[in-house]
Amino acid sequence: MSDIATRPAPNVFANPMVKAGLIAAAIVAAIAIGVRLDPSNTLYAIFVDPFQQMVQAPDLLVQTIWEGLVSGVLYALIALGFVLIFKASGVFNFAQGIMVVFAALTLVGLYEKGVPAFLAVILTLGVMFALAVTIERVVLRPLVNQPDIILFMATFGITYFLIGFGESLFGGNPKQMITEQLYLPKGAIDLQILGGLVSLQKIDIAAAIIASLMIGLLALFFQYTRIGRALRAVADSHKAALSVGISLNQIWVIVWFTAGIVALITGIMWGARSDVSFALEIVALKALPVLILGGFTSIPGAIVGGLIIGVGEKLGEFYWGPLIGGGIESWLAYFIALGFLLFRPQGLFGDKIIERI
Amino acid sequence: MLYREAGQYKSTYAADMAVFPLREDRIGIAVILGIALVAVPFLGSDFFIASVMIPFLIFSLAAIGLNILTGYTGLISLGTAAFMGVGAYACYKLTTFFPNVNIIVLILVSGLFSAGIGVLFGLPSLRIKGFYLAVATLAAQFFLQWAFVRVPWLFNYNASGAIEVPQRTLFDIPVTGASATPETRYFVCLGLVVVLTWFASNLVHGKLGRSWMAVRDMDIAAELMGIKLLNAKLGAFAVSSYFAGVAGAMMIFLWYGGGEAADVFSIRLSFNILFMVIIGGLGSLIGSFFGAAFLSVLPTALKFGLPALGVPLTGATAEHVTFMLVGALIIFFLIVEPHGLARLWQIGKQKLRTWPFPY
Numbered sequence: 001m002s003d004i005a006t007r008p009a010p011n012v013f014a015n016p017m018v019k020a021g022l023i024a025a026a027i028v029a030a031i032a033i034g035v036r037l038d039p040s041n042t043l044y045a046i047f048v049d050p051f052q053q054m055v056q057a058p059d060l061l062v063q064t065i066w067e068g069l070v071s072g073v074l075y076a077l078i079a080l081g082f083v084l085i086f087k088a089s090g091v092f093n094f095a096q097g098i099m100v101v102f103a104a105l106t107l108v109g110l111y112e113k114g115v116p117a118f119l120a121v122i123l124t125l126g127v128m129f130a131l132a133v134t135i136e137r138v139v140l141r142p143l144v145n146q147p148d149i150i151l152f153m154a155t156f157g158i159t160y161f162l163i164g165f166g167e168s169l170f171g172g173n174p175k176q177m178i179t180e181q182l183y184l185p186k187g188a189i190d191l192q193i194l195g196g197l198v199s200l201q202k203i204d205i206a207a208a209i210i211a212s213l214m215i216g217l218l219a220l221f222f223q224y225t226r227i228g229r230a231l232r233a234v235a236d237s238h239k240a241a242l243s244v245g246i247s248l249n250q251i252w253v254i255v256w257f258t259a260g261i262v263a264l265i266t267g268i269m270w271g272a273r274s275d276v277s278f279a280l281e282i283v284a285l286k287a288l289p290v291l292i293l294g295g296f297t298s299i300p301g302a303i304v305g306g307l308i309i310g311v312g313e314k315l316g317e318f319y320w321g322p323l324i325g326g327g328i329e330s331w332l333a334y335f336i337a338l339g340f341l342l343f344r345p346q347g348l349f350g351d352k353i354i355e356r357i
Numbered sequence: 358m359l360y361r362e363a364g365q366y367k368s369t370y371a372a373d374m375a376v377f378p379l380r381e382d383r384i385g386i387a388v389i390l391g392i393a394l395v396a397v398p399f400l401g402s403d404f405f406i407a408s409v410m411i412p413f414l415i416f417s418l419a420a421i422g423l424n425i426l427t428g429y430t431g432l433i434s435l436g437t438a439a440f441m442g443v444g445a446y447a448c449y450k451l452t453t454f455f456p457n458v459n460i461i462v463l464i465l466v467s468g469l470f471s472a473g474i475g476v477l478f479g480l481p482s483l484r485i486k487g488f489y490l491a492v493a494t495l496a497a498q499f500f501l502q503w504a505f506v507r508v509p510w511l512f513n514y515n516a517s518g519a520i521e522v523p524q525r526t527l528f529d530i531p532v533t534g535a536s537a538t539p540e541t542r543y544f545v546c547l548g549l550v551v552v553l554t555w556f557a558s559n560l561v562h563g564k565l566g567r568s569w570m571a572v573r574d575m576d577i578a579a580e581l582m583g584i585k586l587l588n589a590k591l592g593a594f595a596v597s598s599y600f601a602g603v604a605g606a607m608m609i610f611l612w613y614g615g616g617e618a619a620d621v622f623s624i625r626l627s628f629n630i631l632f633m634v635i636i637g638g639l640g641s642l643i644g645s646f647f648g649a650a651f652l653s654v655l656p657t658a659l660k661f662g663l664p665a666l667g668v669p670l671t672g673a674t675a676e677h678v679t680f681m682l683v684g685a686l687i688i689f690f691l692i693v694e695p696h697g698l699a700r701l702w703q704i705g706k707q708k709l710r711t712w713p714f715p716y
Binding site: 092138139142143146147148149150152153154156157158159160161162163164165167168282285288289291292296327328330331334335337338341342345346347355 | 433481484485486487488489491492493495496499500502503506507577624628632635636639674676677678679680681682683684685686687688691692695
């Protein structure tokens with residue numbers, strides 16, 4: 001009985017909802033006061049004007065959000081490749097970006113050599129498989145049980161090697177993706193909504209559909225096949241998986257090959273939107289904030305993270321970018337991710353980090 | 358036989374705790390300094406000094422900076438190039454505001470601005486760890502690089518957006534600007550690098566360095582032992598960014614001699630310096646030098662060495678082959694010795710102690 005009496009009163013402020021509400025209220029109050037006191041209308045331009053624009057021209061808003069979603073899907077695809085490998089082998093695979101470029105270049109290069117388009121796709125898959133086997137043999141197997149940062153570094157080595165290899169095979173010039181030969185649609189659909197025109201590129205719609213299909217297939221593969229179960233077992237614990245007789249080497253080849261397939265699809269989609277060049281490698285760095293936002297180990301996280309980053313970045317650039325000189329797309333994604341991280345250090349969907357001494 | 362501690366008795370604690378307790382090591386370091394001070398400037402050609410030795414020294418300094426953060430404190434940073442850029446731009450603004458102050462003082466002071474920015478971007482490290490932190494530092498990299506292009510005040514409203522390095526002298530000898538000889542610039546670089554390395558060595562062997570290493574090994578345990586994480590982590594960010602900033606200022610003022618700094622301080626440079634630290638050896642000052650030598654000298658050596666060996670290579674192919682070779686060598690060295698070249702060096706010394714009668 002006395003126990004209850006001496007127990008401290010529950011702290012209202014410890015409740016996350018209450019905390020968030022208080023923070024939001026404080027922000028609103030600060031804005032309200034700021035707008036009154038502000039002589040040069042800076043605060044007005046930051047906090048009021050963009051929202052007015054959104055309400056006044058909803059078609060532009062829809063268009064911006066759509067573009068954000070589309071680039072978000074592509075970020076999510078690259079991030080998906082990272083997550084697959086990170087889950088199964090604990091390797092933070094920096095080479096995913098260059099694998100995308102390499103797969104797309106191989107496909108286009110083979111087509112230019114006179115191979116029919118669909119045969120070229122199959123041959124490219126073969127190349128990605130060979131790459132997976134080689135990476136497992138040459139890089140991963142000798143480095144088993146090394147600290148994460150060493151494996152991370154090794155994927156840098158792979159990146160360098162693939163850049164040099166790809167450029168000496170295919171040349172450094174940008175190439176056209178073979179969209180028509182792969183029966184990918186072209187052109188745009190113009191929709192009449194909210195009193196304005198919103199134009200949707202057909203290829204973007206196709207990208208969204210293919211991406212969702214692929215994610216669905218991957219989920220089924222992980223959930224219901226024997227290999228999928230083995231993959232999840234390896235992700236949980238390398239040692240335990242080894243002890244029940246799962247071959248780590250085989251799993252790694254499969255995982256890197258799956259990442260290779262994801263890379264090829266990403267490469268086709270991205271190549272169809274612009275052209276295939278090594279500039280994509282820098283774009284792949286955008287997958288990092290996506291990963292951080294979603295958590296390294298979560299496939300749904302990669303997708304949600306990609307969409308948040310894509311939309312946030314496009315909205316920020318369109319409505320707030322002009323205030324500070326434009327071009328903020330290059331860093332906004334990282335700041336969005338940083339903002340989320342300060343509240344959830346393991347990302348939105350990541351496994352909770354438990355630290356013991 | 359040649360390298361052995363037998364017969365060298367220590368009579369004080371200070372002698373026992375010295376950084377170079379062996380006489381042979383002290384002779385070795387004196388010989389290396391002698392070579393750097395005498396042989397290199399007098400025997401090396403201008404080309405060798407300007408495009409091998411100066412980059413090597415500058416990258417070494419930047420690598421030491423990152424090693425303090427990543428190797429000693431365990432915080433991964435991908436924003437080194439941006440902090441170097443802060444140093445370069447701060448130095449440029451300082452030369453504009455204080456044209457009469459000695460350029461070397463300004464280079465050293467410009468590191469302080471970089472340190473301040475470093476602390477600011479280091480704040481998230483108190484909450485975020487591991488690869489998650491790497492992305493926080495990427496925010497610094499991309500934001501600062503954006504600022505270098507978009508804030509015209511930083512480059513004095515030039516039309517070209519480039520840093521123009523003015524001519525400055527030290528004892529009436531031009532140090533920066535077009536008329537400075539490679540030898541002079543080399544001596545200035547060498548002096549700065551030697552002094553700052555000595556400073557870093559004292560830091561990491563002292564109280565602050567020990568608290569960094571405790572934080573690296575396990576920050577919660579370190580906190581329980583009474584180490585203030587705030588001081589240790591932000592201190593590491595400050596010192597690391599200071600070194601990076603000085604290296605960046607040296608890079609523009611003593612090596613490039615001006616130019617579009619925003620392109621120089623790109624993400625690729627950040628990665629390169631991280632490679633140097635990892636290939637050289639995490640948590641080792643001498644490893645920073647090895648890593649810088651490996652990754653800054655190797656591409657130059659391949660570029661000019663392969664044609665000399667009779668391998669016919671034209672410009673573009675040579676670059677691709679260099680990329681492939683660097684990539685393959687990174688993987689090779691990681692497999693041979695994941696703890697970096699510094700560990701290989703230690704193993705070599707250990708072998709030498711028992712040579713010629715290993716037991």
